[in-house]
Amino acid sequence: MTKQQFPPYEPVKIGEKFWAIEQGGVRCYLFEGDDMALLVDAGFGGDLKSVCEKLTDKPIQLLITHADGDHMGAAWQFGPYYMHPSEFSYYHMRNSKQPDAIAIWEGEKIDLGNFCFEIVFIPGHTPGSIALLERNQRFILTGDTVGNVPVYMFGNGRNLPAYLASIKKLKEIQDSFDEIWPAHGKRPLPKAILKDLCQLAGEITTGKWPQPQPAPAHMPESVKVYGKNGVAFYLEK
Numbered sequence: 001m002t003k004q005q006f007p008p009y010e011p012v013k014i015g016e017k018f019w020a021i022e023q024g025g026v027r028c029y030l031f032e033g034d035d036m037a038l039l040v041d042a043g044f045g046g047d048l049k050s051v052c053e054k055l056t057d058k059p060i061q062l063l064i065t066h067a068d069g070d071h072m073g074a075a076w077q078f079g080p081y082y083m084h085p086s087e088f089s090y091y092h093m094r095n096s097k098q099p100d101a102i103a104i105w106e107g108e109k110i111d112l113g114n115f116c117f118e119i120v121f122i123p124g125h126t127p128g129s130i131a132l133l134e135r136n137q138r139f140i141l142t143g144d145t146v147g148n149v150p151v152y153m154f155g156n157g158r159n160l161p162a163y164l165a166s167i168k169k170l171k172e173i174q175d176s177f178d179e180i181w182p183a184h185g186k187r188p189l190p191k192a193i194l195k196d197l198c199q200l201a202g203e204i205t206t207g208k209w210p211q212p213q214p215a216p217a218h219m220p221e222s223v224k225v226y227g228k229n230g231v232a233f234y235l236e237k
């Protein structure tokens with residue numbers, strides 16, 4: 001059997017005890033706290049654990065923002081991970097086994113001392129997508145829900161009306177943060193992008209579709225890019 005090749009994990013220091021770990025088009029985040037480290041998402045796969053252990057000697061707890069394959073590849077290396085229970089059946093549907101997960105709910109806090117993350121439930125891209133709000137340092141991690149690259153909104157588990165409600169929810173709490181740290185595309189993002197995503201999702205859910213653009217060749221033929229103002233979705237009409 002040939003070993004599957006993955007792009008390398010490339011850590012980038014963002015701030016004090018705060019790293020982005022880039023892997024091809026996807027990104028994880030690592031935060032070192034007083035007694036433990038929090039890893040947010042696990043990329044496509046490959047030896048993420050030894051990359052993290054070069055950055056921190058604290059025990060590492062993994063949290064999965066959502067159960068898409070590009071966020072869970074190396075999850076098995078870290079033991080049970082935090083995930084929202086609304087994501088369990090989505091994971092199960094694609095993997096035919098139960099996730100190795102610890103339930104984490106809206107409003108729960110992960111307190112690392114120097115960072116304190118509050119869970120914000122933002123379903124739509126997947127049924128149990130979550131964001132992590134850091135109120136003191138005024139930033140939020142949003143997984144795949146917010147991005148300047150097209151957000152995948154076709155196929156099982158995706159729900160545009162739920163997505164729209166989640167973007168509105170993020171807009172309602174936008175006074176609590178200044179920066180958005182996404183899992184794909186440009187980082188960080190200004191919170192003005194929430195207005196553009198809200199407008200686009202709102203228009204499409206009411207039947208006002210923008211002119212589609214072709215999706216990349218590896219995508220199903222039925223999928224097109226629907227976008228405006230620098231934001232877009234992959235959707236099937």
Ligand SMILES: [Zn+2]
Pocket residue numbers: 026068070071144183184
């Ligand atoms: Zn993703």
